[in-house]
Amino acid sequence: MRIIVDDLLSANLHTPIGPTGTLRRLMANRDYFSAQGIDFQVFTYDIVRPGGMEAVGNPPRRRFDRTKALLRGLIQDSRWLSVLYLLRERRRVQRFVRAYLAFGRRVDMLVFHEEYTTYEYLRQAGFLGCNRTGQPQIVLFQHSDGTKWTMELASFPKLRNTWLYRRMDREMDLVYHRADRLVFIARVGLENFNHENPDIPRERLVFFHNGIENLPLAGYSESSGVKYDLVCTGTVNARKGQTLILEALGRLREEQRREFHLTIVGDGPAMEACRELTRCYGMEELVTFRGRVANREMHGELQRHGIFILMSSNEGLPISIIEAMRAGLPVITTNLAGMPEQVETRRNGVLIACKVEALADLLGRMEEYDWEAMGRESRRRFEREFTFSQMLQQYCAMLEGVAKSESV
Numbered sequence: 001m002r003i004i005v006d007d008l009l010s011a012n013l014h015t016p017i018g019p020t021g022t023l024r025r026l027m028a029n030r031d032y033f034s035a036q037g038i039d040f041q042v043f044t045y046d047i048v049r050p051g052g053m054e055a056v057g058n059p060p061r062r063r064f065d066r067t068k069a070l071l072r073g074l075i076q077d078s079r080w081l082s083v084l085y086l087l088r089e090r091r092r093v094q095r096f097v098r099a100y101l102a103f104g105r106r107v108d109m110l111v112f113h114e115e116y117t118t119y120e121y122l123r124q125a126g127f128l129g130c131n132r133t134g135q136p137q138i139v140l141f142q143h144s145d146g147t148k149w150t151m152e153l154a155s156f157p158k159l160r161n162t163w164l165y166r167r168m169d170r171e172m173d174l175v176y177h178r179a180d181r182l183v184f185i186a187r188v189g190l191e192n193f194n195h196e197n198p199d200i201p202r203e204r205l206v207f208f209h210n211g212i213e214n215l216p217l218a219g220y221s222e223s224s225g226v227k228y229d230l231v232c233t234g235t236v237n238a239r240k241g242q243t244l245i246l247e248a249l250g251r252l253r254e255e256q257r258r259e260f261h262l263t264i265v266g267d268g269p270a271m272e273a274c275r276e277l278t279r280c281y282g283m284e285e286l287v288t289f290r291g292r293v294a295n296r297e298m299h300g301e302l303q304r305h306g307i308f309i310l311m312s313s314n315e316g317l318p319i320s321i322i323e324a325m326r327a328g329l330p331v332i333t334t335n336l337a338g339m340p341e342q343v344e345t346r347r348n349g350v351l352i353a354c355k356v357e358a359l360a361d362l363l364g365r366m367e368e369y370d371w372e373a374m375g376r377e378s379r380r381r382f383e384r385e386f387t388f389s390q391m392l393q394q395y396c397a398m399l400e401g402v403a404k405s406e407s408v
Contacts, residue, residue, distance in 0.1 A: 003403045004039045007111040008121070010096045012046040016235070016266075018319045019113045019143060020044070021295065022210060025388050026395070036396045041105075045092070048099035072269040076238075079158040086156065086164060090116060097121050109402060111139040119171040122178065137402050140179040143316040145337035146189030148172065148196060154239045154314050176200060181402050185210045186317040186338030206398050209341070211391030212322050214383065215299050227259040228366055231305035231329075233298065233320045236268035241311030241334075241354065243273050248359035250281035256364060257286060263305060265290040265298075302327035307371060313354050315339065325382035330374035332362065342386075348378040 013020055023042050026033075033040035075081045097120045112118040118140055122128050127135045144151045149169075152159065159165050176182065176197060183206045184190040190207040194200075234240050242264055249257060264274060264287065271289070278287045293301050302308065308324035309332040317338035324331055325342065331349035333339045343349040350369065352358040 004107040013044040082156040109137045137180040146192030208394035211388040226261040229306035233265040246277040251360040325378040328379040
């Protein structure tokens with residue numbers, strides 16, 4: 001008996017976030033799903049809109065990115081702008097779910113990556129009440145550390161204690177209890193969630209790591225000519241910690257600082273703050289702002305550098321660290337969320353506290369570590385634990401396990 005599964009995400013397929021990259025990889029492996037008896041389809045915001053897959057194949061050029069980044073900063077600092085922005089996003093999700101339901105698909109299972117999209121599906125499909133006859137089984141991925149509200153409040157700190165916060169909190173609880181499986185991409189996420197929600201049966205919680213394609217190393221040589229060539233990739237925002245890295249570099253003595261070069265890859269609301277810090281500390285020659293790099297170019301870009309650094313204050317399991325490990329780079333990162341599942345101090349990198357002082361201290365004693373050896377171990381660890389082929393097998397096994405179980 002074949003299983004019909006739809007995977008839904010309200011973002012556009014080419015939005016630069018972790019779940020979209022995973023969905024693109026899953027879409028490229030439909031033959032593998034079919035061989036396992038699974039009819040698998042992906043539906044994102046751009047796919048359900050007029051033009052569908054034709055539009056997905058020709059992603060629009062991004063414009064006014066800097067203006068959007070500045071506006072996002074204003075929204076984060078305002079209680080009411082945060083509420084208005086999120087209400088706008090919720091209406092977008094409502095349109096997405098409405099468009100998906102218009103296809104009239106009859107499926108055995110739905111996979112979601114967002115709590116509100118799950119809630120809105122249940123509402124619009126008429127499954128919020130006690131009668132769940134005909135409801136597909138529900139799988140909800142958790143791309144966080146499993147602690148409720150941590151990711152949302154990192155992006156919208158002024159949202160707490162608003163009426164929308166309380167409403168969203170109730171919606172989250174309902175969705176968590178209705179899901180047939182809650183899937184975590186980091187072991188710590190599962191444990192944190194289980195601790196906060198002991199009333200949700202443990203057997204409904206599943207964990208497996210994300211994975212990416214196993215691309216070969218190309219043998220790039222470092223181009224900056226400095227002793228420690230650092231690179232940081234990802235959305236440039238407060239949560240990712242690029243300003244923290246610049247602050248730590250700025251605290252070094254001038255002769256120490258000249259041993260480093262930092263390349264920041266990406267864009268986002270904290271970009272202007274990063275540029276201002278660079279000017280303030282007189283580090284224009286030591287910092288390069290690379291801007292956005294296409295996914296297909298990221299593997300080569302990373303191999304041009306020596307050490308990957310990510311000072312996030314909150315994550316699930318960062319794809320950017322997996323990409324760095326694939327490129328054979330040692331990793332400096334924080335000892336939070338899923339990062340200790342990726343990095344082990346003195347094995348393939350260094351874990352430190354998410355503090356300027358901790359990073360400045362490490363940067364001042366870099367010679368204590370064998371960075372080349374740790375880079376080689378990063379590559380080996382990627383091949384052992386974080387390839388897409390491993391994740392694909394676990395994803396299919398999870399779907400098959402849900403299909404065999406009874407809906408709660």
